[in-house]
Amino acid sequence: MPELPEVEVCRRGLLPGVAGRRISRALVRFPRLREAIPENLGELLAGRTVVDIARRGKYLLFDCRGEADRGWLIVHLGMTGNLRLVAGDRPPGRHDHVDLVFDDGVLRFSDPRRFGVVTWHPGADPGCHPLLAGQGIEPLSAAFDGAWLYAATRRRSGPIKTVLMDAHTVVGVGNIYAAESLFRAGISPLRAACRIGRERCDRLAAAIKATLADAIAAGGSSIRDYVHSDGSSGYFQIACAVYDRAGQACRRCRGTIRQIRQAGRSTYYCPACQH
DNA sequence: CGTTACCCCTGGAGGC
């Protein structure tokens, strides 16, 4: 359950349940995710208190204070990961790879496809961790605007949709919201990024912000197996304008939504509305 | 340097 809005909703959902809680121990049942979970994660976490959860792109950063030091539990949900607060006596399922055990409950990481990440970064600044060091600009930050996008795309000859999904450029915009943002801005996903003018960059940056903000406000996602941090079924059908609507009528012009393939991913767009 | 093809992995959907 992946893109920035889902991760942010997850962060906000978990925060009241874990902030200020002490981790008594951590269990790693299956360490082989996108990269190996540190074998000594249990020792690293035991006795620490989670004081806050931050987010960088699609990464969740748990601020873990020890008696003398500070460190960060870094979690990425991949395609199918989720974090849920469950009762301590709830038996783990097949894909429940990690438990953080609190006195009165368990924060459980589950990920069937195992594209996620659970790792540890010692010290005060998680930003220097290799996974985070190369991350691009936060699209909801004030620094991200049309001027920034224009400057960042001048030497990018690839299609704009692929550029938007490159986390080294902009973080958090995945396959669904890239398509939705481009529709909102009236820009074709096929257009070379460097051939989008300054004013259209303004519109695109604004469309990305609005699309992500709307999805966060809606509390989640268009994702089928999206599950809230409390475990409730969180299938909010956000009315996608183009994503997963191949062959259906464009809500704006009644033309037909087209599906193509870009860099191995499905792209949906309206050829009449997007140029 | 920038871009693409392929890989990681499981599960669900749909065709036969």
Add this chain to the structure above:
DNA sequence: TGCCTCCAGGGGTAAC
């Protein structure tokens, strides 16, 4: 009811 193929929110790497 199988069994097979294709597809899915991400992202790193190798190769052009």
